[in-house]
Amino acid sequence: MAQSEPRTLFEKIWEAHLVSAETEETPAVLYVDLHLVHEVTSPQAFAVLRERGLKVRRPERTVATMDHSTPTTPGRFVVEDAQCAAQLAELQANCSEHGIELHALGSEQQGIVHVIGPEMGLTQPGMTIVCGDSHTSTHGAFGAFAFGIGTSEVAHVLATQCLLQRRPRTLEVRVEGRLRPGVSAKDLILAVIARLGMAGGAGHVIEYSGPAIRALSMEERMTVCNMSIEAGARAGLIGPDDATFQYLAGRPRAPRAEAWEEALALWRTLTSDPGARYDRSLTIDAAALEPTVTFGTNPSMSAPVVGAVPDPQSLQEPASRAALERALEYMGLRPGQRLLGHPIEVVFIGSCTNSRLEDLRAAASLLRGRKVAPRVRVLVVPGSRQVKRAAEQEGLDQVFREAGAEWREPGCSMCIAMNGDQLRPGQAAVSTSNRNFEGRQGPGGRTFLASPLTAAAAAIKGAIADPRELLR
């Protein structure tokens, strides 16, 4: 019987949420504990409920926010784009019709969906969490099985609190050693994605383990889990430990008093048992990693900042060679060119990958007492109003402003360029976000993904730079 066999963390969560197990003919019916909703991927789902005369089954397990298309202009909460305004109004109407908690533009808890869930203590170990958003994998940092779904599935969860799912396979990414100074969680996950490739995690849930992962803060773990999807994985997962429990203790939506003790007892069982088997495994040495930057048009195309742009001629496979050639042409890079010193015009510090307090502290640590290079535009976009407030209490906003950066209102902003914050064609940007796809930050924009430290260094130098040179 399964109980006596060692199980992985993923298997434990999966089995606890089965309404019915899968068979050859039908997928499993999986119960969803927490459903997060935002304006872009939900209107058509609510429309399905309307067409079929259905209600939201568990409105109290559903939480909505406005993030993707909201303006980040300092001090202004006016949506000028008529289409965005209509979409936001529709979310508001849908939430009030169905009794769903909404953190609307300008409200105290508003922010990027994957920032506010953990911040409020909604995200908890052992949960199943879904959202019509691929970076839902972020919440896996708490030992939750969290994954992105499409809009039809958003309707399924609204109506039934369940999803039809085939059980994914498991992939352990074990990270040995320790990250060296100047090397961050972002560099680690970029290295993992480079190793796995864009489809290397397909059909799998990645569990990150090993001493380097244990040494990460919760915010760093979120950065790692966030980008699991960039390797094609269904979800990323880290077993909860004392760091997890400390983070959650006292958060507004975390259990309290007796309920906290009960939850804690359960959460402590949520680790992969010794001897539990994964379908695949991969080991990475954290000590060998360096500050990393992407040079291409997908997140797997990365290299150490001190490295060079690869030569397509070195690739055997014609399709990969053609893809790299096209990527370099789009990015305006030459094969063999050194990355250090490549000029950039914009720096974006934000997104659900790197917009939390520690990210802002890291960027500010380099910008303090320094100036942004002439003609470089730097946008600092906190992930939520709470992050913004906490950063302001520490005076980080001052640091950014004095350095010559823009301190903006929370939202997805230039990560997805739906709200007017975007690159112009041909502009090069170092971004702490998660996707460097063609046009992602604006048509023709050229994105170099990097950590907050590397982004801050680039802001100062006006070019791709090694943050270790600026660390005191």
Next chain:
Amino acid sequence: MEPFKTLESRTVVVARPDIDTDQIIPARFLKGTTRTGLGKHLFAGWPDFPRDEGARVLVAGPNFGCGSSREHAAWALVDYGFRAVVSSSIADIFRANALKNGLLPVAVDEAMHRRLVARPGARVIIDLAQRTLEFEGARVTFAIDPFARRCLLDGTDELGFLLAQQNAIAAHEKERAC
């Protein structure tokens, strides 16, 4: 949804690997609140996309549909006129989204994939009941989740199936006190 039985069509080929959903439908077209009208923005950032309004089958490079979970990618492909996407591999979330919109994701072996990529505009016949794709006299079988296949063949959707599970769902909620 219209039942999906067989499909005979010429192909459109985009051979690049890792075509992400931001390419299929850029984010600036996600501001609407309906599923319709997205076909005209399909591959909006690609002036070299080989537009062929009559083609029903898109042949694409490996890992098609990676990236964002936006179902708009499937809606845009369907609105444009595609009924099947053929590749050597298809990203997980996109595959799930496609299946819910009557867009058949077909993963073929690499040899067949290479042949299809080399012949844009060629005719293919896809038979869902048999799970076969036929091209220039060769026929390959493709894998598809039996449940998704049933739904496509019958033209039904998953929501109906889930709604029929209300009792089991309620029992689960009771048992786990959730």
